[in-house]
Amino acid sequence: MAYLSTTNFLDDEAYLDRWQYTLRTGELDLSWMNAATERIACRPQSPRRGLTFRDLDVGSYGFSAMPEIIRDNRSFAPRGAAMPDGLPDAQADVNLKSEVWAYNVEGYYEEAMSRQWNATTDIAWAELAEIELPEAIGKAYAQLLTFLTEVEMIATDVPAKWLGRLNADFFEVKNFIATQAMDEARHAEVFRKRALTTGYGLMCASPHNENNLKFLRDGDSFAEVSLGLHLQAEGMVLTLFRFSEFISPTDADKKLFRLVMQDEARHVGYGMQHLKWVLDHFPEKRDAIHRYLDEAENFVFGAGYCAEVTEPFIILAGKGLAQEHIAEGIRITQRFQLKQIEEYFERLAKCGLPERRERSKLARARELMQAALDTPAAG
């Protein structure tokens, strides 16, 4: 136990006397009724949509007026509540709005809540059970699913790790991060379930991938973690999910990837809007962001382009192991990997970091892939 009470309440005569007096006499304290808080009655602006966080953005309860540094609330008190003496210092690690805030974070939360799906019942598992995939396809798919399960397990842990470390005033961000943890847990679930229905089970864990995941998990600040996870890693994973839908062998698998890509795109949206917020309000952080991305891109290239990740894509895209299938699979996979990098740079440019394209070592990977695609195949 790291935290102990300074009072033994069942031995505290004053506490016990007051409690018993109230129950015995009916004389209530009622001082809490005079809480010096704003009296408001929020209403839904769109009855069709329901009551959203945006409807609650009013006065001291709102998020628009929140300052950059949260000095007043060091406790667990919900934003806008009266804070009497005696509240503990919760010692939140993150108390700067620029570390967490994103344009439209309240909208992303509401969208997340309304678009939750169920990995147990929303996939046609009974139909998939009747499908026998050819061995090479089945093993390649199982390896891809193993990789994706690994990724999503850590994508669950990372937001969950930071959730309790954010100041309580970042209510909307905390709620959004909670939905991300739930989304990622569902992704890990659906990928594990699909792997165990292929007939091949799980395949190999990936050292390269796990080292990248450890880099993300062990980020020094929420800002770093958000940049690495939401924008960079999930941006590339979003393109990967879209490619996976493209190469999926069945209708049910395509639906599976459409459902996961919905969640992923939402997380990427938060990451983009967070980076925009930071660069709009604190442009001096630009160099630090570049230095972080230098290392993050190093890790992601090692993870995303290693054999146990690239080869399953080649087999799935080319539809087999015969030489002509592999050649076609390589060509298609290169186009996908090129797209991943292009869309990553495109997002960064839109967020206010257009110079990343010139600085990044991924530009070299892009050049190599483009050159390979532009070279006519032998024979």
Place this chain on the structure above:
Amino acid sequence: MDGRAGMPTLPSHRAFGIGWRPRQISRGRLSSMTAISFPSEAFFRELQRLMGEHRDRFRALGYFDVTFGVHVTSDRPGEPEGRFLLGFDVFDCVRAESVSGFGADVDFVLEGRLAVWREMLENIARRGAADVEHSINTLTHFGDALRVRYDDPDGHDKLYRFAESIQEFFNLAGQVQVAFAGRERPVRASTGV
């Protein structure tokens, strides 16, 4: 689908034995349906109407907040083409109209030749929903069949944030008798036969 550059020859779902069940349209309903031409505002308004009939399904998928364009291009003189604006808000399609151009309020535009759109809609008509080779994501992925035009990557990503809702919207075409220019008979909506 063979012969489109960049598109692998994907095996039919039947190769993997999946039993897909198209939506059933009664013979009585079928005989009363009037063929709707594609591309046309009437076609998309019919999808809008059908989305209202299936509101529970779209409500279960969640908030659907996007505005996108459909641009049907022609590559032969006399072939119909068109630009259509589709707006979605909360759980409803609130706009389905023909436009002369796309403005800044559009998140993205799905653009492609009439032949591609027709093949997709004919596939949906046969099966009641797009198969593995004709989903919106498949057709747009490398931009070889359908292209996704956008100014803002955030708008582009809405194609993926609402992927299942958008796919289900186009799948509603399986309940429409569609007439394509140059075809003597309309493509019948799926009857499950």
